[in-house]
Amino acid sequence: MGTTLVLGGGFGGISAATELKRLLGKEHEVVLVDRAERFSMGLRKLWELVGHATIAEGSRSREALAAHGVRVVRGEIESIDPSEREAVVDGVTLGGDYLVIALGAVSRGDLVPGLVEHGHDIWTTSGIPGAAQALRELEEGRVVVLVAGAPYPCPPAPFECAFHVDEHLRARGLRDRVEIDVVTVQPILMPNAGPEGSAWMAAKLAERGISQRAAVKLSHVEAGRVVLEDGEIPFDLLLAVPPHRVPHVVAASGLTGEHGWIAVDRGTLATSYANVYAVGDVTLIPLANGLPLPKAGVTAELEGLRVARAIAADVRGEPEPEPFAGIATCFVEMGQEVAARIDAEFFAEPGPRIEIAAPSPALAAEKRAFERERLARWFGDYPVE
Numbered sequence: 135m136g137t138t139l140v141l142g143g144g145f146g147g148i149s150a151a152t153e154l155k156r157l158l159g160k161e162h163e164v165v166l167v168d169r170a171e172r173f174s175m176g177l178r179k180l181w182e183l184v185g186h187a188t189i190a191e192g193s194r195s196r197e198a199l200a201a202h203g204v205r206v207v208r209g210e211i212e213s214i215d216p217s218e219r220e221a222v223v224d225g226v227t228l229g230g231d232y233l234v235i236a237l238g239a240v241s242r243g244d245l246v247p248g249l250v251e252h253g254h255d256i257w258t259t260s261g262i263p264g265a266a267q268a269l270r271e272l273e274e275g276r277v278v279v280l281v282a283g284a285p286y287p288c289p290p291a292p293f294e295c296a297f298h299v300d301e302h303l304r305a306r307g308l309r310d311r312v313e314i315d316v317v318t319v320q321p322i323l324m325p326n327a328g329p330e331g332s333a334w335m336a337a338k339l340a341e342r343g344i345s346q347r348a349a350v351k352l353s354h355v356e357a358g359r360v361v362l363e364d365g366e367i368p369f370d371l372l373l374a375v376p377p378h379r380v381p382h383v384v385a386a387s388g389l390t391g392e393h394g395w396i397a398v399d400r401g402t403l404a405t406s407y408a409n410v411y412a413v414g415d416v417t418l419i420p421l422a423n424g425l426p427l428p429k430a431g432v433t434a435e436l437e438g439l440r441v442a443r444a445i446a447a448d449v450r451g452e453p454e455p456e457p458f459a460g461i462a463t464c465f466v467e468m469g470q471e472v473a474a475r476i477d478a479e480f481f482a483e484p485g486p487r488i489e490i491a492a493p494s495p496a497l498a499a500e501k502r503a504f505e506r507e508r509l510a511r512w513f514g515d516y517p518v519e
């Protein structure tokens with residue numbers, strides 16, 4: 135009986151682990167390691183920020199993955215040896231015939247001086263309660279949603295945040311007393327959606343009176359102001375999407391390329407080490423336009439499925455499965471009851487082919503179903519809407 139060791143139990147790791155067990159059952163052992171007992175989706179952070187729902191309501195214990203036959207190990211991955219397909223977890227060495235690295239990206243507010251002291255990191259769960267309280271207490275002034283580094287997980291989510299904050303302030307009757315600005319270091323709002331997709335987003339923001347500014351050159355953050363190389367942006371509340379990097383244990387493993395992320399074959403998700411794969415936010419997959427494949431739960435999940443199918447085929451001596459096609463769909467929330475949908479063929483030439491479906495309540499329901507279906511499939515429950 136062979137073993138696959140899956141490092142990280144987010145979208146990518148869970149989909150790889152559960153699909154492998156579905157395909158191979160008892161003939162193959164799957165061990166999944168994560169430091170955290172519970173899983174929840176990033177989308178919940180924005181819901182909790184504006185008080186629609188809590189992160190806790192959408193969080194599930196990874197122990198439930200045992201029902202799929204996955205052996206769940208809770209612990210800190212201290213080192214990874216890709217040539218031996220081993221990892222040290224809380225001092226104990228674990229290994230496998232196959233290794234899947236799905237350790238995500240880490241928010242690094244410390245890379246922008248002053249950001250942690252004066253802003254709220256809304257890309258980490260721990261940053262949400264403080265940000266939510268500050269938002270609740272805000273009566274007037276300016277909210278700045280700042281994208282302080284790229285690539286970052288879920289490219290449309292900072293704009294979703296601005297729409298949610300807009301709706302929240304309208305509900306409190308304060309919108310005419312509070313300005314909302316979205317500010318990004320990216321050259322345009324959503325580079326992988328191209329100039330048309332970015333113009334579409336700019337127009338939607340403008341309809342709601344949200345101003346936006348791209349291509350800022352960020353220097354640092356001080357109390358009440360974001361300092362740029364050529365000016366400053368004052369704020370009363372700073373909601374920040376910090377720069378992201380691979381976890382320290384990945385950087386120390388020798389697996390990262392010059393760009394600082396794990397380089398993989400875009401069709402197979404194979405690294406340069408035999409039988410070692412990497413999926414999700416921890417990787418960087420360059421597209422034809424030179425930009426990276428967006429970091430997102432949906433893509434991490436699809437990559438995890440592809441890796442599981444490849445391992446299962448290898449174990450059984452069957453032909454390789456179809457390559458990962460880079461086709462994904464995501465929903466852009468524009469408030470609690472309305473969302474748009476972006477369908478993307480990311481591997482298209484000369485750049486991603488994007489279609490945007492107009493915002494509607496039906497698409498907001500689809501987004502909620504996106505979470506519900508995965509919690510059901512992975513953790514075996516159907517939370518009430």
Ligand SMILES: Cc1cc2nc3c(=O)[nH]c(=O)nc-3n(C[C@H](O)[C@H](O)[C@H](O)COP(=O)(O)OP(=O)(O)OC[C@H]3O[C@@H](n4cnc5c(N)ncnc54)[C@H](O)[C@@H]3O)c2cc1C
Pocket residue numbers: 141142143144145146147167168169170175176177178179180209210211212236237238239256257258287288291381383413414415416429430431432433434464465
């Ligand atoms: C506000 C927000 C909204 C979002 N909305 C969406 C959305 O609507 N749709 C969508 O598709 N994506 C969304 N995303 C993006 C999505 O959350 C990520 O892209 C996705 O989680 C990436 O999955 P992953 O498996 O690569 O990594 P992760 O889900 O980050 O999982 C990595 C896991 O590795 C574990 N880990 C890391 N280091 C160690 C270590 N040393 N030892 C032990 N364990 C370790 C972590 O605990 C974590 O559980 C959103 C993100 C945010 C922040």
